[in-house]
Amino acid sequence: MQKDYLTGLEFSPAQTEGLLDLALLAKQQPEKFQHALSGKSIVMLFEKPSLRTRMSFEVGIQRLGGQAIYLDHKDERIGVRESIADYARNFSVWVHGIIARVFAHQTLTELAKNARVPVVNALCEKLHPCQALADYLSLKETYGNLKGLKLAYVGDGNNVSHSLLLVGAMLGVNVTVLTPQKYACKAEWLDKAQTLAAQTGATVRLIHQPNQLGQQDVLYTDTWVSMGESKSASELERVLKPYQLNETMVAETGAGHVMHCQPAHRDVEITSALFDSNICLAMRQAENRLHAQNALLLNLFNAA
Ligand code: CP
Ligand code: NVA
Numbered sequence: 001m002q003k004d005y006l007t008g009l010e011f012s013p014a015q016t017e018g019l020l021d022l023a024l025l026a027k028q029q030p031e032k033f034q035h036a037l038s039g040k041s042i043v044m045l046f047e048k049p050s051l052r053t054r055m056s057f058e059v060g061i062q063r064l065g066g067q068a069i070y071l072d073h074k075d076e077r078i079g080v081r082e083s084i085a086d087y088a089r090n091f092s093v094w095v096h097g098i099i100a101r102v103f104a105h106q107t108l109t110e111l112a113k114n115a116r117v118p119v120v121n122a123l124c125e126k127l128h129p130c131q132a133l134a135d136y137l138s139l140k141e142t143y144g145n146l147k148g149l150k151l152a153y154v155g156d157g158n159n160v161s162h163s164l165l166l167v168g169a170m171l172g173v174n175v176t177v178l179t180p181q182k183y184a185c186k187a188e189w190l191d192k193a194q195t196l197a198a199q200t201g202a203t204v205r206l207i208h209q210p211n212q213l214g215q216q217d218v219l220y221t222d223t224w225v226s227m228g229e230s231k232s233a234s235e236l237e238r239v240l241k242p243y244q245l246n247e248t249m250v251a252e253t254g255a256g257h258v259m260h261c262q263p264a265h266r267d268v269e270i271t272s273a274l275f276d277s278n279i280c281l282a283m284r285q286a287e288n289r290l291h292a293q294n295a296l297l298l299n300l301f302n303a304a
Contacts, residue, residue, distance in 0.1 A: 004112045004119045005296055006105070008129035008163060009192065013170040013200050020137050022304055023288070023295035030063060033294070036303040037066030042097040046122070047073045048227045050101060052262060053122050053130070056289035057099055064294055069095070078107055088114035097300065103228050118300040125159060125228060126189070131261050132163035133292035136171050138284045139218065142257065147172035147201070151218040152253070154178045154243050155269050156236065157185030160222040160261050165193035165204055174203045176216070180239050181208050210242060216253040221245040221269045222261050237268065245270040250279070257281050
């Protein structure tokens with residue numbers, strides 16, 4: 001049994017597939033799981049704003065019979081008033097789990113090292129693993145089988161792109177990341193995804209020219225300016241303009257669906273009409289945050 005979920009790599013490819021199956025089961029038969037987290041309290045420690053992650057965890061935990069406590073940490077970084085290790089030790093005497101959205105991945109590893117309870121990554125500067133679980137759950141519902149599906153992430157090489165690479169490679173999805181050279185995803189995560197892809201028969205690749213995309217089943221984008229970024233927003237918008245997810249890109253790749261983790265910036269990284277179109281899975285992705293995360297919690301708490 002895994003204690004934490006910080007990168008997504010804590011779960012093997014087979015266990016990750018199992019999470020999606022459990023998510024589908026719990027989505028279809030919620031009554032079976034309504035007391036699964038009864039008596040459990042989970043803290044949500046957030047250094048950055050959130051709509052979807054906060055809502056889906058809070059409502060999701062409630063539906064499993066547990067209690068979520070939101071601790072707003074926007075005004076001061078975790079570790080300033082007292083050490084991160086002491087945060088972890090204190091939480092461990094009150095709650096059964098810690099869900100954290102942080103500026104630095106290091107904060108998560110420090111929490112996990114010192115907590116006796118599970119720690120879940122609710123987004124950091126490097127990764128957003130819960131988002132990727134919900135995204136592939138949405139594709140599993142839509143396409144049935146994920147093996148061999150072609151997904152291209154287009155835009156800034158950020159936390160979401162890294163998690164799509166890692167989780168996608170585990171699930172047998174052929175993931176392409178298209179970014180300008182300057183804003184490429186990090187080699188560290190691409191390399192790890194390549195190793196996983198070799199095990200599952202998937203392919204992963206990083207490209208820099210939109211005309212290299214070829215045929216794709218799904219196109220995915222995210223904001224060009226992530227929370228806490230030091231990169232200049234105007235420079236990002238100038239360089240990323242040719243990487244906008246728009247009707248032309250959909251037509252050229254033959255993609256059947258587009259995805260966005262939200263919040264969306266209409267007519268910036270995606271055209272407003274495409275975001276509102278019936279090929280856009282954004283609201284299904286948002287809905288499935290709850291189901292994917294509940295499957296993860298059931299697993300971490302051995303409550304399935
Ligand atoms: N997609 C996502 O994580 O949204 P929030 O930032 O609103 O939580
Ligand atoms: N890449 C974005 C994702 C928001 C859900 C960010 O980190 O702000």
